[in-house]
Each structure stands twice: as C-alpha cells, then as structure tokens.
Amino acid sequence: MKSHRSLESVTVIIPTYNRRSLLPRALDSVLNQTALPSEIIVVDDGSSDGTRDLIQTKYSSVRLIEQENQGVSQARNRGIKKAAGEWIAFLDSDDEWLPQKLEIAFEALNQNPDYLICHSGEIWIRKGKRVAPPARYAKSGGYIFKECLPVCMISPSTVIIHRNIFATIGLFDASLQAAEDYDMWLRISVRYPILYLPDLLTIKFDGHSEQLSHQWGIDRYRIRALEKILKSPYLRGEEYVAALAILTEKCKIFANGARKRGKLQEANFYTSVASQFLLDGTGKKE
Structure with missing residues (x-):
C-alpha cells in the first residue's frame, strides 16, 4: 500500500530575478492556500531590485536562497x-495559484497513488486580459510523451512532483537558455505517467518584456532537447518515430527562418541535424 501523501512534506520553490513588483502576488497566493505547504523557498537569481529586502521585511516565514545570476534552471535546481x-511544487514568480491548488492536488495524488507527478489546468492572462489557450496546448494525462513533443504543454507553475523523480532522471538542464521545462517534461514523460487535473488551479501571466518564449531562435533549444531524448534508451519504437518526426519538422522550420534572416551557415547546419537519427527500412537507426 502506498503511503499517504501529506502537505506536511511539500516545498514550494519560486525562482525569481528582478521581479520585486510581481513576487508578492505569487507569494500571497501560496500563503493564502486552504492547505499550507511545509516550506516556501524563494531562490533569488541575482536580483538588484530589492528582492532580498522585500522577503526579509514582509515575508519572514519564507526561506530565501540567494545566488549570482545563473538562470532559472540553476535557480530551480538550487x-x-x-x-x-519530499514533494516539490513549482511556482514562477510572475504567476499565482488559486486558493485550493494544493488541497485539490494532494487529494488527487492520494486518490491516484501510482503517480509521482501531477499538473493541472490553468487560466491564461495576456497583457491584462484573459485569453483562451491555443488548441495545440490542450492538456492531458497518463503516458503523454507523444503529446508533449509538439509544444511545452505542461506549465511549471502547475506541477507538483516527488523528489525521487529528480533522483532518477536528473535536474533541469542548465545548459539550455530556454525550453528547459520542455526538456524536463520529455525526460519525465518517457518514463512516468503524469496525472492531469482539469481544475483551473493556476493563473499564468504572459506578455512580459523579458520573456524569451516568443522570440525567434528559441526553437534551437527545443531541438537540442529532442536530440537528447532521441538518444534515451527508454524511448520505444513508436515514441522514437514520433520524436524524430517533430525534430525533423522543427529543424526544417528553424532552417527556413535562419535562411530568411541571411544566416546561411546556421540554416545548413539545422537542415542536416535530423539525419543522424534517421531509421532504415527495418525500423532501426542507420
């Protein structure tokens, strides 16, 4: 029999960098939970905007960890x-949780003891207005590796994960300047089922000037994540074929974009990336 999953062993991790004006919204949403976590950690990734003073003067119950600016992956890993x-709940410093987020999530985890990770529905806010997520971001649960390939369908702020998963697959890849979450969900979903809660438990804010996700060139990091997962010994036949198809598609799109921008050397490189993973007629790698 699986042990009872308790909020008495939950750490909330909030990485932040120069978001002093937004951080209180995130922190207050954790402190206003109907079921409180056992620990809240803010990892300050080298802020220069008074984040330390904010935490020390207004959020004394929060554990502050400071580091030189190394990026969100290193902050989460720290x-x-x-x-x-034993359980880790992520919250980005520009997002917030609905009050019953932790209570509902842990009730579901206790009802589904074979799962070590869950994610949930979310409300999208873009430039101050609620918007409907595009259909390609439709969420689901179970063994969802193939569903995770086209886009990053899991938002970090919706995730609760048992730390044993990190012991098995490793931490966030700090060499990726973007798409580090996409890489993580691929590595997890190829080995673990992921519980999906349709409840809208997180508010995801988009449209900040410093966000990288919509800039051209970010797909290079998704391509690297796909290259990594295609080398995984845990990838099964149909999953390999699906991952290769997405890699081929992303490389083609990226190469065309590079060519339009006059980056011919880069375009030629990405045109050939997928060839190292091609299958022969028997379904084996060449």
Whole structure:
C-alpha cells in the first residue's frame, strides 16, 4: 500500500530575478492556500531590485536562497537541492495559484497513488486580459510523451512532483537558455505517467518584456532537447518515430527562418541535424 501523501512534506520553490513588483502576488497566493505547504523557498537569481529586502521585511516565514545570476534552471535546481520536502511544487514568480491548488492536488495524488507527478489546468492572462489557450496546448494525462513533443504543454507553475523523480532522471538542464521545462517534461514523460487535473488551479501571466518564449531562435533549444531524448534508451519504437518526426519538422522550420534572416551557415547546419537519427527500412537507426 502506498503511503499517504501529506502537505506536511511539500516545498514550494519560486525562482525569481528582478521581479520585486510581481513576487508578492505569487507569494500571497501560496500563503493564502486552504492547505499550507511545509516550506516556501524563494531562490533569488541575482536580483538588484530589492528582492532580498522585500522577503526579509514582509515575508519572514519564507526561506530565501540567494545566488549570482545563473538562470532559472540553476535557480530551480538550487531550490530542489535545498528543499526539505519530499514533494516539490513549482511556482514562477510572475504567476499565482488559486486558493485550493494544493488541497485539490494532494487529494488527487492520494486518490491516484501510482503517480509521482501531477499538473493541472490553468487560466491564461495576456497583457491584462484573459485569453483562451491555443488548441495545440490542450492538456492531458497518463503516458503523454507523444503529446508533449509538439509544444511545452505542461506549465511549471502547475506541477507538483516527488523528489525521487529528480533522483532518477536528473535536474533541469542548465545548459539550455530556454525550453528547459520542455526538456524536463520529455525526460519525465518517457518514463512516468503524469496525472492531469482539469481544475483551473493556476493563473499564468504572459506578455512580459523579458520573456524569451516568443522570440525567434528559441526553437534551437527545443531541438537540442529532442536530440537528447532521441538518444534515451527508454524511448520505444513508436515514441522514437514520433520524436524524430517533430525534430525533423522543427529543424526544417528553424532552417527556413535562419535562411530568411541571411544566416546561411546556421540554416545548413539545422537542415542536416535530423539525419543522424534517421531509421532504415527495418525500423532501426542507420
């Protein structure tokens, strides 16, 4: 029989960098939960906007970890390593949770003891207005590796994960300047089922000037994530074929974009990337 999953062993990790004006919204949404976590960690990734003063003067119950600016992956990883909880709940510093987020999630995890990770529905806010997520971001649960390939369908702020998963597959890849979450969900979903809660438990804010996700060139990091997963010994036949198809598609789109921008050397490189993973007629790698 599986042990009872308890909020007494949950660490919330909030990475932040120069978001002093937004951070209180995230923190207050954690502190206003109907069921409180055992620990809240803010990892300050080298902020220069008074984040430390904010935490120390207004959020004394929050554990502050400071580091030089190294990026969100290193910040999350530092939080995971320092966390006391068996369960890790991520919250980006510009997002917020609905009040019953943790209560509903842990009720579901206790009802589904074979799952070590869950994610949920979310409300999207873009430039101050609620918008409908595009159909390609439709969420689901179970063994969803193939569903995770086209886009990053899991938002970090919706995720609760048992730390044993990190012990098995490793931490966030800090060499990726973007798409580090896409890479993580691929590595997890190829080995673990993911519980999906349709409840809208997180508010995801988009449209900040510093966000990288909509800039041209970010797909290079998704391509690297796909290259990594295609080398995984856990990838099965149909999953390999699906991952290769997405890699081929993304490389083609990226190469065309590079060519339009006069980056011919880069275009030629990405045109050939997928060839190293091609299958012969028997379904084996060449």
